[in-house]
Amino acid sequence: MTSSASPHRTALSVNVNKVALLRNTRHLGIPDVLRAAQICLEAGAQGITVHPRPDERHIRAHDVHALAALLRQWPGREYNIEGNPSHNLMEFIRQVRPQQATFVPDSEDQFTSDHGWSFPQDAQKLAPLIAECRALGVRVSLFMDPVPEQMAQARAVGADRVELYTEPYAAAWGTPQQGAELERYRAAAQAALDAGLAVNAGHDLNRDNLAAFVRGVPGVQEVSIGHALIADALELGYRATVQAYLACIEAGQAGSENS
Ligand SMILES: CC(=O)[C@@H](O)[C@H](O)COP(=O)(O)O
Numbered sequence: 574m575t576s577s578a579s580p581h582r583t584a585l586s587v588n589v590n591k592v593a594l595l596r597n598t599r600h601l602g603i604p605d606v607l608r609a610a611q612i613c614l615e616a617g618a619q620g621i622t623v624h625p626r627p628d629e630r631h632i633r634a635h636d637v638h639a640l641a642a643l644l645r646q647w648p649g650r651e652y653n654i655e656g657n658p659s660h661n662l663m664e665f666i667r668q669v670r671p672q673q674a675t676f677v678p679d680s681e682d683q684f685t686s687d688h689g690w691s692f693p694q695d696a697q698k699l700a701p702l703i704a705e706c707r708a709l710g711v712r713v714s715l716f717m718d719p720v721p722e723q724m725a726q727a728r729a730v731g732a733d734r735v736e737l738y739t740e741p742y743a744a745a746w747g748t749p750q751q752g753a754e755l756e757r758y759r760a761a762a763q764a765a766l767d768a769g770l771a772v773n774a775g776h777d778l779n780r781d782n783l784a785a786f787v788r789g790v791p792g793v794q795e796v797s798i799g800h801a802l803i804a805d806a807l808e809l810g811y812r813a814t815v816q817a818y819l820a821c822i823e824a825g826q827a828g829s830e831n832s
């Protein structure tokens with residue numbers, strides 16, 4: 574059976590890793606991660622994402638807690654903490670209980686995330702960790718490559734959502750492969766919806782490729798965007814940048830509603 578996406582708005586969760594990366598090159602506390610998150614929320618972002626890597630190259634433990642305190646002042650906005658639950662993620666989840674934990678299969682020194690979980694290989698280790706998060710009231714999203722056959726297995730292991738890893742889509746943007754790549758994500762998202770999962774997406778989404786993604790991929794509940802958005806903010810400022818990304822989502826959503 575093919576289920577169709579229910580009407581929804583795609584939420585924008587701003588990943589502030591790269592604000593912390595710049596801050597960490599001095600001992601002055603600037604740029605301020607909390608201030609960045611606060612302005613992004615004021616500008617309309619529906620959530621904040623962090624990926625506190627074990628080497629603390631950008632987000633540090635104190636950031637995770639300070640952002641949790643900030644998000645508590647913004648009811649209805651979402652805190653999404655990403656990471657490998659076999660490394661440092663679960664301690665943060667137990668202490669902070671964010672709205673969402675995104676499990677990512679990165680190594681401790683991963684340059685950046687570049688692949689999703691694989692089933693059935695990863696099922697046994699993930700199942701109890703997903704169950705623990707859900708018992709804590711934390712939704713779990715699994716970072717996944719856009720492979721339709723994997724989606725039912727992600728659901729079977731207990732996940733609420735999948736986050737489709739969008740770097741291949743972003744890399745194909747503007748090339749002859751663009752349409753075929755978008756079709757891979759469309760099929761994976763539809764398989765996820767059919768399996769009873771909600772769909773998130775992220776990695777290298779930007780102001781050029783975002784609207785077409787939201788338009789072409791059914792049921793995207795949330796996009797988490799960091800690298801390109803913070804780079805844009807260096808030129809435009811956080812507020813104008815968040816508003817520009819929200820406009821891209823709006824444009825994509827309008828296109829999908831009309832099609
Ligand atoms: C999980 C994911 O998609 C990544 O994009 C990640 O959050 C980015 O990490 P870095 O900012 O360390 O590259």
Ligand SMILES: NCC(=O)COP(=O)(O)O
Pocket residue numbers: 588622655736774775776777778797798799800801802
């Ligand atoms: N989950 C993806 C994310 O948070 C941000 O990825 P990127 O925009 O920094 O590539």
